[in-house]
Amino acid sequence: MRSLKNAIVSEVLMLVRGDMETIGQRRPRREEVRELILERLLKGELAPGSRVKEVWLANELGVSRTPLREALFRLEQEGFVRADPARGFTVVPLTAREVREIYPIIWTLECLALRTAGLVHAEQCAELERLNVELAEEAEASQRRIELDTRWHRTLLQHCPNGRLLRLIDAQKQVAYRYEWAFMRETEVIPVSVQQHAEIIEALRQQDLERAVEVLELNWRSGMGMLLQRLDWL
Known part of the structure; x- marks a missing residue:
């Protein structure tokens, strides 16, 4: 009887532990x-x-x-x-003030991450070029443009060893996404961004990290300027 009782208790404990593990894994x-x-x-x-x-x-x-x-x-x-x-x-409303606050933070952090990551490999350059071509050919869906642009920047910085820095960038970009959503609807701004991406890729292929960092900052500055022009309360 005692052994049966112990077996039942053990089985219940196993079930409870299983439930607790599931709860621990559940968001x-x-x-x-x-x-x-x-x-x-x-x-x-x-x-x-x-x-x-x-x-x-x-x-x-x-x-x-x-x-x-x-x-x-x-x-x-x-x-x-x-x-x-x-x-x-x-x-929270969209404001020119927030754009002026958030974009310099993003380009400063991204430039730091690129310097920390250093020069990229040939395979990484090829992937950056493929994503940039896809972005250039995307004519309609603004959501798809945002996804491609986000993937391009993440690929650029993927070898940055500072995980905390990358998380800071992602957190700041979440705020910027509301603006990017409106910004990426304008098809005329895509060629500018695509051209700047291409210049960054070429600089990396030429092993000119400082030039790549310079154009990366310009990429965000250009986006900020075009976005501010579309805000009624500028």
Whole structure:
């Protein structure tokens, strides 16, 4: 009887441990909700300056108000929404001031990452060129342009050994994505970016790291300038 009892206890403990491991691996619900809301923010589906309709959004996402509000408070800390006791949450508007603040941070960090990574291999240059050609040929979908441009920059910096620096870049770019979404809709800006990418690739092939860094900064400066021209409140 005792051995049977011990066997049952052991089996229960194994099940509990299994459940705990599953729970440990499962992402918190608020994080999943945060990503769903963030996607809508980046794509402009939750319009800049608009009030977040919590009841509607909770129904849309199929979640309760608790994880929704937890996710919104996290997004407030990240600068995507604002909380007001009287009005609830509102989406932070797009502003020229934020563009002027965020873009210099990004190009400074990316230039540092490129210097840290050093010269790239021939295979990496070939991949950069392939992505750039694909970006040049993408005529319609703004989301696809953003994906290609993001992949190009990540490929450029992929051998940077400073993981903390790369995470800082990704965090800053999340804020910039709302602007990139509007920026990449304009087809005339793509050739400028593609040409600058090509100059960076050529500089790396010539083992001229400083030239590559110089054009990388220019790439972000040009994007910032073109974007500011499209902001009504500039």
